[in-house]
Amino acid sequence: MKNKILVIGGAGYIGSHVQKQLLEEGFDVIVYDNLSSGDIINILVGSKFIKGDILDYNQLKNVMCDNIDGVIHLAAKKAVGESMIKPEIYATNNISGSINILNAMVECGVKNIVFSSSAAVYGMPLYSPIDEKHPINPINYYGYTKRCIEENMEWYANLGKINFASLRYFNAVGYADDKSIQGKERNPQNLLPIIMEVATNKRDCLSIYGNDYDTTDGTCIRDYVHVSDLAKAHTKAIKKLINENTSFILNLGTGIGTSVKEIVDATQKVIGKKINYVYSDRRSGDPAILTACADKADELLGWKPEYTDIEDIIKTVWNLEI
Ligand code: UFG
Numbered sequence: 001m002k003n004k005i006l007v008i009g010g011a012g013y014i015g016s017h018v019q020k021q022l023l024e025e026g027f028d029v030i031v032y033d034n035l036s037s038g039d040i041i042n043i044l045v046g047s048k049f050i051k052g053d054i055l056d057y058n059q060l061k062n063v064m065c066d067n068i069d070g071v072i073h074l075a076a077k078k079a080v081g082e083s084m085i086k087p088e089i090y091a092t093n094n095i096s097g098s099i100n101i102l103n104a105m106v107e108c109g110v111k112n113i114v115f116s117s118s119a120a121v122y123g124m125p126l127y128s129p130i131d132e133k134h135p136i137n138p139i140n141y142y143g144y145t146k147r148c149i150e151e152n153m154e155w156y157a158n159l160g161k162i163n164f165a166s167l168r169y170f171n172a173v174g175y176a177d178d179k180s181i182q183g184k185e186r187n188p189q190n191l192l193p194i195i196m197e198v199a200t201n202k203r204d205c206l207s208i209y210g211n212d213y214d215t216t217d218g219t220c221i222r223d224y225v226h227v228s229d230l231a232k233a234h235t236k237a238i239k240k241l242i243n244e245n246t247s248f249i250l251n252l253g254t255g256i257g258t259s260v261k262e263i264v265d266a267t268q269k270v271i272g273k274k275i276n277y278v279y280s281d282r283r284s285g286d287p288a289i290l291t292a293c294a295d296k297a298d299e300l301l302g303w304k305p306e307y308t309d310i311e312d313i314i315k316t317v318w319n320l321e322i
Contacts, residue, residue, distance in 0.1 A: 021234065035051060070111075080143075114167060119169065119223075123137035192224075208261065212282075215288055220290075222291070257291040
């Protein structure tokens with residue numbers, strides 16, 4: 001019997017890649033998504049799609065009670081800046097919505113959940129690379145919502161209600177190299193999608209937020225992890241939950257730091273043309289360096305990122321444009 005996985009937020013950027021990986025590994029896939037930021041073109045052949053909102057508890061419960069073996073929950077608002085201006089939107093979607101999912105699981109007797117968490121739970125890094133023992137101190141409301149749900153999952157797990165895997169992503173980038181996922185995020189806020197908009201003349205110029213950080217070239221360093229590698233960690237995690245009745249929290253990153261300027265240079269090399277950029281002021285809340293120690297993901301899941309070369313990663317994004 002195939003395991004049936006409910007992918008909540010499965011029409012989004014990371015969710016669609018998770019959907020693809022699950023299908024390739026022979027799972028039955030049901031996608032539940034309200035399409036607020038996800039895209040119907042991200043629903044892959046083989047998946048069953050249900051349009052629905054995590055705030056609609058009755059609909060969610062009906063879907064959950066249909067013999068689901070595991071949930072992968074990626075439905076969330078994720079703009080860090082917006083979370084500081086309109087926290088109420090994040091409280092409702094990310095906190096209330098996730099509590100609805102946990103409660104529907106308990107009501108329907110569904111035990112296993114893989115949750116999209118974020119390096120944002122750590123706040124300003126006290127050291128780098130960051131391991132899971134690093135103190136938790138989110139400095140934006142978005143990061144707080146992720147930690148809040150981790151804490152609730154810890155409680156529910158300790159009370160014997162669920163098994164959970166919380167996956168703390170660092171900077172997710174790239175697209176499936178077979179171009180099977182074509183949906184681009186609307187109004188992108190992240191570095192590489194913005195660079196691609198400059199490269200394709202949808203935007204005039206990239207603003208690099210600060211060149212006076214204490215790094216090799218003065219621009220911020222991040223850990224860019226390919227979305228197909230992230231997707232593989234999700235299938236490994238759900239299998240472990242189903243087979244071993246356990247719970248865990250993991251970082252997902254490469255351990256490799258790349259500066260904003262290095263990303264710009266690598267993109268120019270890959271696409272063979274110049275990216276217009278200017279240096280502007282620092283963006284508030286940006287740490288100079290944020291990289292992952294993902295040793296625990298290797299120990300627990302046997303997960304290691306396959307993409308370690310930033311140019312290879314950028315090629316998978318540029319491929320969609322050509
Ligand atoms: N950057 C620019 N110009 C831009 C956009 C970004 O210089 O127009 C810089 C940022 O200052 C940062 C780097 O590019 O140094 C990456 O920025 P992103 O906005 O792409 O990503 P962040 O590192 O800020 O945030 C990401 C996720 C968050 C998550 C965080 C946790 O987007 O959801 O990682 O590690 F919370």
